[in-house]
Amino acid sequence: MNCELIFYLATKTNLCEKAVTDSVSQMNLRFNCAKYATTPSKLGELVIDAFEHSGAVFIVGGLTSFDSNGIEDVFSRALSGKKLDDLKKLKNPLSSCDGYLVRKGSQLMIILPDEPEAIRKIMSGALESYLSDFTFI
Numbered sequence: 688m689n690c691e692l693i694f695y696l697a698t699k700t701n702l703c704e705k706a707v708t709d710s711v712s713q714m715n716l717r718f719n720c721a722k723y724a725t726t727p728s729k730l731g732e733l734v735i736d737a738f739e740h741s742g743a744v745f746i747v748g749g750l751t752s753f754d755s756n757g758i759e760d761v762f763s764r765a766l767s768g769k770k771l772d773d774l775k776k777l778k779n780p781l782s783s784c785d786g787y788l789v790r791k792g793s794q795l796m797i798i799l800p801d802e803p804e805a806i807r808k809i810m811s812g813a814l815e816s817y818l819s820d821f822t823f824i
Contacts, residue, residue, distance in 0.1 A: 690745060691737035692718040695730050695758055697748025697801040706803040707745055710810035714818050716743070727761045734796070742793050743821075748801040750784050758798060762789070777814055781805045788817065795821060 692707060694700050704721055711717070719740070724730040730746075737744045749758030766789070777786035777799070784800040786809050797814070799806050 688716050688743070689741055690716050690718055690743040691733075691741045692721045693724060693730065693733050693737065693744060693746045694721060694801075695724045695746055695749040696752055696756065697723075699801055699803060700747070702803040703747045703799075703801050703806060706806040707747065707799065707810070710807060710815075711745075711818070714815065716818070718745075727756055730758075730761060731765065738794050743795045743797070743818075745797045745799065747799045747806070750786070750798065750800045762787075762798070775817075777809045779805045780808050788814065790821075 690711065692704065694703070697703060700721070708718060722733050724733050734744055746758065749761070752758070754760070769791070771789060771791050773788065773790035775788040777788055779785045779800060781802065781804055782800070784802065784805065786800060787798040789796040789798070799809060
């Protein structure tokens, strides 16, 4: 199954891409080309486009920015008033920069910090189990 990968205000993108790609390859998931966003509007555009082609979108970065461009603030505004089927915080055992899982119907968005080792830790365990059991469109 193809997934989409978007980097948002991310650093270490090459290392993060390898960490995510290695983690999902064992689940028979693979990414189309990586895309990049540096503004909330570009991120929104890429997410909308991604869900037209895939049931799963991985977003790496934006979790350490605490202004209106930070991913938590951006998605808080975007999802305000929306009924979601699942919203989980993905505990990062290496720092306080946790990730998120957001599901609406058969669409899944995974938001991860831009820390390669944290990505590996978050992707293993409960998230790996969730993704293995998830039915992608």
